[in-house]
Amino acid sequence: xxxxxxxxxxxxxxxxxxxxxxxxxxxxxxxxxxxxxxxxxxxxxxxxxxxxxxxxxxxxxxxxxxxxxxxxxxxxxxxxxxxxxxxxxxxxxxxxxxxxxxxxxxxxxxxxxxxxxxxxxxxxxxxxxxxxxxxxxxxxxxxxxxxxxxxxxxxxxxxxxxxxxxxxxxxxxxxxxxxxxxxxxxxxxxxxxxxxxxxxxxxxxxxxxxxxxxxxxxxxxxxxxxxxxxxxxxxxxxxxxxxxxxxxxxxxxxxxxxxxxxxxxxxxxxxxxxxxxxxxxxxxxxxxxxxxxxxxxxxxxxxxxxxxxxxxxxxxxxxxxxxx
Numbered sequence: 001x002x003x004x005x006x007x008x009x010x011x012x013x014x015x016x017x018x019x020x021x022x023x024x025x026x027x028x029x030x031x032x033x034x035x036x037x038x039x040x041x042x043x044x045x046x047x048x049x050x051x052x053x054x055x056x057x058x059x060x061x062x063x064x065x066x067x068x069x070x071x072x073x074x075x076x077x078x079x080x081x082x083x084x085x086x087x088x089x090x091x092x093x094x095x096x097x098x099x100x101x102x103x104x105x106x107x108x109x110x111x112x113x114x115x116x117x118x119x120x121x122x123x124x125x126x127x128x129x130x131x132x133x134x135x136x137x138x139x140x141x142x143x144x145x146x147x148x149x150x151x152x153x154x155x156x157x158x159x160x161x162x163x164x165x166x167x168x169x170x171x172x173x174x175x176x177x178x179x180x181x182x183x184x185x186x187x188x189x190x191x192x193x194x195x196x197x198x199x200x201x202x203x204x205x206x207x208x209x210x211x212x213x214x215x216x217x218x219x220x221x222x223x224x225x226x227x228x229x230x231x232x233x234x235x236x237x238x239x240x241x242x243x244x245x246x247x248x249x250x251x252x253x254x255x256x257x258x259x260x261x262x263x264x265x266x267x268x269x270x271x272x273x274x275x276x277x278x279x280x281x282x283x284x285x286x287x288x289x290x291x292x293x294x295x296x297x298x299x300x301x302x303x304x305x306x307x308x309x310x311x312x313x314x315x316x317x318x319x320x321x322x323x324x
Contacts, residue, residue, distance in 0.1 A: 003077065005040040006070040008033050009048050013067045014140060017049065017056040075141050079279040089121075090282055096125040098134040098143035101226045103270065106246045107164075107324070108147075111291045119283050130225075138273060144284065146273045147291075150205060158273035161303055161312065163292035164322040165267045168207065169248060170259040171234055171241040178240060179257050186264055190216040193239035195230050198223040207242060210265045231256065246324045269321065276304075294319055 008022070012033065015022040023030040041047050048063035049056040059067065085093055099108070104126055112124060127137055131151030138146035139157050146158060149166075170189070172178050181188060190211060197204040211218045221239050224230050227247035234241035234256065241256075248258050272288060272295070274280070285297045306312045 001040065001043060002036070003073075005036045006073055008036050009040065009063070009067055010070045010074060012037070012049070012056065013059055013063075017058070019056065071140060075275065075277070078141065079277070082279045082281055085281070091119055092121040093281060093283060094123045094125065095145075095284065095287060096127070096143045097145050097147060098127045098129060098137040099147040100131075100134070100149070101128055102244055102247055103147050103149075104128055105226075105228070106244070107270070108291070111287075115283075115287050115290050118286065122283050138275060141275070144274060144278070145287075147270065148273075149268050149270045152271065155271070155273050156309070157275065159276050159303060159306075159312070160271040160273035160309065161288075161292070161295055161300070162316050162319075162321055163270045163272050163295070164324055165269055166244055166246055166324045167262040167267045168242050168265050169245040170261045171231065171243060171248060171253070171256045172259065173235060173237065174255065174257055176240070176257065178259060184259055184261055184264060186211060186214050186216055189240065189242075189261075189264070190218050193219050193221040194242060195222045195224075195233050195239040196220060196242040197227075197230070198225050206266050206268050267323070292322070294321070 007026075011022045011026060012019055015025065019030050019033055023033055026033075037048065044066070046062040046066075047060050048066055050058045050060055082093075097108070108126075116122070116124065125143075127134075127143055129137070131148050131154055134143075134146045134148050135151065135154040135158070137143040138155075146155065146160075147163075148155070152160065170178065170184060178184070178188070178192070196207060199205070199208070208218075222230075222233050224233075227243045230241050230243055231247075231253060233239070242261065245258075245262070248256070272291060280300070285300060288295045288300065289297070302315060303312055306315060
């Protein structure tokens with residue numbers, strides 16, 4: 001059994017069983033990958049993949065377990081490399097993030113700017129996606145850190161730490177009738193056509209929960225994963241926008257009126273997570289603290305001693321998170 005063979009079955013499984021695409025991504029040949037997979041199956045005495053002619057059709061039950069273990073082995077090998085790099089080139093490396101558009105566009109730029117000034121030889125990569133995609137990228141090792149607000153139930157395989165709280169605001173064009181209303185209510189908003197986030201993105205569940213709790217049915221006429229897209233359609237008069245407060249720039253968005261809605265919705269918490277067992281290099285600890293100053297190296301070490309999400313939540317119960 002060779003490490004290369006484990007890499008091949010892992011990559012094929014994560015390229016939708018497309019051997020050609022896998023070969024391209026690994027800069028090798030399709031026949032070479034197919035041969036090595038066959039040799040591994042012959043050695044193990046079981047098929048990892050079912051076939052129809054020359055095409056792979058599905059992962060076998062045995063293959064699922066084998067690929068899962070192969071992923072663990074490959075991640076351990078990567079940790080060994082990280083340990084070596086930490087001692088040989090402590091200020092060089094690669095850091096890959098998986099997150100949503102709102103985090104990438106509004107929360108992370110100043111953090112990344114400061115981090116890159118401090119670590120100019122660390123290459124930063126960023127992948128954007130849905131909570132499901134973000135979780136998968138962190139779990140399978142495509143990303144080092146996942147940063148998300150929604151879908152915490154998807155991140156059970158990760159160590160998740162709370163970073164900051166944030167809430168929403170309502171945005172309307174100048175002259176909109178809502179600008180004449182005193183204090184906004186959910187009843188008033190429920191009568192308006194609403195433009196907001198796709199369900200599963202950026203605290204959308206808190207918005208829906210607030211209306212449902214009052215027995216109201218919001219008239220959501222347009223949804224998007226991108227706050228900038230939402231603002232564009234508010235400008236077109238499609239409806240009243242509800243976005244993360246951090247997503248409004250007073251200079252760029254000076255044609256819109258921002259109405260406070262923090263009293264209407266429960267605040268949301270953004271978390272940062274990574275795979276348990278990940279070797280955290282020095283610059284990784286520093287990135288986390290740059291993003292969330294209360295997450296010092298000592299606090300993270302405490303988190304790593306916790307055995308469950310409940311223990312982690314208890315650890316942060318008395319910590320007052322920053323609010324944005």
